Amino acid sequence: MPTTEQRIAGIRRELCDDLTGLSDVCHVTTFKAYRGNDRITVEIEDYGDDSAPRQYRCYARAEDGRYATGNPAESPAMAIATAHWWDLDK
Numbered sequence: 001m002p003t004t005e006q007r008i009a010g011i012r013r014e015l016c017d018d019l020t021g022l023s024d025v026c027h028v029t030t031f032k033a034y035r036g037n038d039r040i041t042v043e044i045e046d047y048g049d050d051s052a053p054r055q056y057r058c059y060a061r062a063e064d065g066r067y068a069t070g071n072p073a074e075s076p077a078m079a080i081a082t083a084h085w086w087d088l089d090k
Contacts, residue, residue, distance in 0.1 A: 012048055026057075035088060038062045044076050058083040066090060 026045040045057040054072030058079040061067040070083030
């Protein structure tokens with residue numbers, strides 16, 4: 001039986017073809033959290049092994065529209081660590 005990662009890679013390949021016209025397909029994992037009194041949605045994008053070492057990206061958005069982005073990174077932890085969290089304070 002294929003692993004979750006293998007299934008996601010297969011879906012990514014199916015989405016990136018001439019029929020769909022899609023490219024740079026990523027799998028997104030979403031988390032909800034609080035930062036002080038603000039409810040934040042955090043998304044970790046995984047662009048697959050073919051994109052290494054810039055496989056992961058982190059985006060965070062407050063309910064009022066403020067957001068923080070990060071730089072592409074080689075791991076989810078690095079993407080989270082390099083996100084510009086201070087942008088949520090503006």
